[in-house]
Amino acid sequence: MNISLRSAVWFLIGITILTTPLVTGSYVIGVMCFVAVFGAIAVSMGVLLEQAGLFSLAHPTWFGLGAYVSAILAVRGIAPPWLGSIIGAIFVACSSFIIGAPLLRLRGYYLACATFGLLLVVEIGLSQMGSLTGGHEGLMGIPPLSIAGFTFETDLHYYYLAWALCLGCLWFLHNMMRSRIGRAIKAFSDSEPAASSMGINVARYRLKVFVLTAVMASLAGSLYTFYLRFTQPGIFGFPLLVELTTMLIIGGGRTLYGPLLGAFVVLWMRELLHLYLGMILPRMTAEVDSIFFGILIIVILIFMPGGLAGWVDRIFGLRRKAIERVGG
Amino acid sequence: MSASVADGPLLEVEGLSKHFGGIKAVQEVTFGMEKGSIVSMIGPNGAGKSTFINVVSGLYEPNAGNVRLLGEDIGGIPAHAVAAKGLGRTFQLEELFESLSVLENVMVGGHTRSRSGVFTCGFSRPSARREEKRLRDEAMTCLEEVDLTQRACSPISKLPLGERKLVGVARALAMKPKLLMLDEPAGGLAAHEVDQLIRLVYRLKSRGLTIFIVEHNMPFVMSLSERVVVLDEGKKIAEGTPDEVRNNKEVIKAYLGEEI
Numbered sequence: 056m057n058i059s060l061r062s063a064v065w066f067l068i069g070i071t072i073l074t075t076p077l078v079t080g081s082y083v084i085g086v087m088c089f090v091a092v093f094g095a096i097a098v099s100m101g102v103l104l105e106q107a108g109l110f111s112l113a114h115p116t117w118f119g120l121g122a123y124v125s126a127i128l129a130v131r132g133i134a135p136p137w138l139g140s141i142i143g144a145i146f147v148a149c150s151s152f153i154i155g156a157p158l159l160r161l162r163g164y165y166l167a168c169a170t171f172g173l174l175l176v177v178e179i180g181l182s183q184m185g186s187l188t189g190g191h192e193g194l195m196g197i198p199p200l201s202i203a204g205f206t207f208e209t210d211l212h213y214y215y216l217a218w219a220l221c222l223g224c225l226w227f228l229h230n231m232m233r234s235r236i237g238r239a240i241k242a243f244s245d246s247e248p249a250a251s252s253m254g255i256n257v258a259r260y261r262l263k264v265f266v267l268t269a270v271m272a273s274l275a276g277s278l279y280t281f282y283l284r285f286t287q288p289g290i291f292g293f294p295l296l297v298e299l300t301t302m303l304i305i306g307g308g309r310t311l312y313g314p315l316l317g318a319f320v321v322l323w324m325r326e327l328l329h330l331y332l333g334m335i336l337p338r339m340t341a342e343v344d345s346i347f348f349g350i351l352i353i354v355i356l357i358f359m360p361g362g363l364a365g366w367v368d369r370i371f372g373l374r375r376k377a378i379e380r381v382g383g
Numbered sequence: 384m385s386a387s388v389a390d391g392p393l394l395e396v397e398g399l400s401k402h403f404g405g406i407k408a409v410q411e412v413t414f415g416m417e418k419g420s421i422v423s424m425i426g427p428n429g430a431g432k433s434t435f436i437n438v439v440s441g442l443y444e445p446n447a448g449n450v451r452l453l454g455e456d457i458g459g460i461p462a463h464a465v466a467a468k469g470l471g472r473t474f475q476l477e478e479l480f481e482s483l484s485v486l487e488n489v490m491v492g493g494h495t496r497s498r499s500g501v502f503t504c505g506f507s508r509p510s511a512r513r514e515e516k517r518l519r520d521e522a523m524t525c526l527e528e529v530d531l532t533q534r535a536c537s538p539i540s541k542l543p544l545g546e547r548k549l550v551g552v553a554r555a556l557a558m559k560p561k562l563l564m565l566d567e568p569a570g571g572l573a574a575h576e577v578d579q580l581i582r583l584v585y586r587l588k589s590r591g592l593t594i595f596i597v598e599h600n601m602p603f604v605m606s607l608s609e610r611v612v613v614l615d616e617g618k619k620i621a622e623g624t625p626d627e628v629r630n631n632k633e634v635i636k637a638y639l640g641e642e643i
Contacts (some may be wrong), residue, residue: 072414079444106482107526126635227505227506228505230504230505230506230507231501231504231505234499234507234511234515235490235493235494235497235498235499235506235515235518236500236501236504236505237504238480238483238487238490238491238494239491239494241480241482242480242481242483242491244482245479245480245481245482245483246478246479246480248437248474248478249460249474249478249479249480250472250480250491251441251442251461251462251463251466251467251473251493252440252441252442252462252463252465252466253463253491253494253495253554254463254466254467254494254495254558255463255491255494255560256461256463263501267501302608327547
């Protein structure tokens with residue numbers, strides 16, 4: 056893709072996001088809000104898993120911890136939501152640093168097992184510490200987010216805030232992955248001996264990506280909880296992990312925007328599925344839902360191993376090759 | 384090129400040993416390298432040459448012995464710290480970064496000479512953009528050195544073996560190393576590619592670079608090296624000029640077996 060085409064595409068996406076609320080109703084705005092929040096976590100998880108090659112399954116945990124810390128601080132009146140979100144992010148940064156330092160010495164499946172353990176432990180911990188977290192029933196009475204006197208109340212407010220966060224993360228990671236930091240990350244995931252022989256402190260860079268992506272998930276978690284005004288341990292457990300993985304596979308994690316595309320497709324497909332399936336099979340919706348996405352993942356893995364984003368890139372790649380042939 | 388230590392050898396290896404369990408891959412190897420020289424290490428398969436280069440470059444921790452680069456101790460410190468001290472190397476199996484383009488691979492070589500952090504890069508601050516441009520220009524210069532500028536944007540998977548080897552060299556050159564270690568640079572190359580490589584190594588030497596080569600290809604080693612170190616079963620069995628080594632009884636025995 057040449058530069059002018061790429062900026063044109065981004066310009067169109069920006070305009071679409073800005074104007075969508077003007078032409079659609081609250082239903083679309085609500086779903087798109089979720090797309091932005093899950094897009095932000097999926098994009099950061101994509102960088103961690105697919106670009107840095109760190110098979111961490113604890114990403115929902117950072118999302119949940121960010122949500123809980125800011126929610127608890129807000130409910131108890133210790134810190135306003137905006138400050139609580141920042142404290143939550145700092146808390147997640149510290150805990151992912153402390154946990155990551157020993158855990159990231161593990162490779163491949165071992166890292167996946169250890170982080171999966173973390174995911175389960177935190178979920179159980181949140182539901183057992185009833186006096187602090189509200190236990191299984193969750194935490195209620197969470198106030199809305201307000202910054203400098205402006206209170207975010209409607210779906211529309213959160214829509215713009217969530218998309219600002221999502222595109223902000225995407226922009227940051229886009230810049231980072233094109234810089235020396237991004238090259239170092241891709242380098243150690245391709246060949247660790249070569250990367251360290253080039254002067255890259257691999258252990259430190261692994262920890263950097265781990266903490267950075269955890270903080271992004273934490274911010275998304277805080278936003279999510281102030282949008283829903285409610286939080287529950289079950290939201291941040293295994294089902295969310297499956298959901299994010301589905302987004303990564305369908306969207307394609309090798310590109311930055313793939314997971315966001317995945318979030319868009321998965322959430323809208325589910326909405327449409329429930330809309331039409333609810334009419335035909337009102338009592339089977341949840342089951343058919345899992346079967347549908349299970350089959351979709353298999354189909355994508357067979358026919359589009361790079362996900363939707365990989366497929367889109369291939370089309371543009373072919374175009375570029377055609378130009379090169381004419382030019383050369 | 385730093386001239387902080389004008390005299391004294393550039394690289395000193397003293398009694399270096401590396402064991403893997405009961406296998407003594409490298410045993411008490413000692414030798415030195417003068418600044419601006421080309422020294423090669425030869426030896427039969429399994430003699431411990433690659434292990435030796437991996438120990439010196441910090442990928443393996445030595446069991447005993449010392450390594451000094453320009454008088455500074457580098458024995459047993461991690462590879463990324465050794466690289467920062469000025470040791471650049473290539474790999475026998477290239478170990479290129481497959482998800483990066485040719486130019487980006489070479490730009491990774493500039494890692495130790497750049498400073499921008501996660502946030503400077505993520506927010507695309509002007510200082511990060513300036514540094515990026517500098518790294519790009521320097522990497523292009525290194526690609527010019529190995530005559531691969533026309534390949535700058537191609538993905539690594541599209542390159543033939545000879546060019547992969549050259550990308551490895553360019554990547555190490557981008558580190559602006561004080562010592563360049565080449566691990567089997569001529570392995571698997573066609574004759575004309577070997578000639579090209581010889582010319583490249585001479586060109587680098589004429590710029591004052593010190594080069595250490597581990598190699599199987601005898602014509603390559605004998606035409607380039609000022610001194611040759613011979614390793615057999617982890618031990619240094621001979622050292623000298625190419626002619627001395629060629630006529631050394633121990634060396635002939637190691638390569639051809641004993642006379643009957």
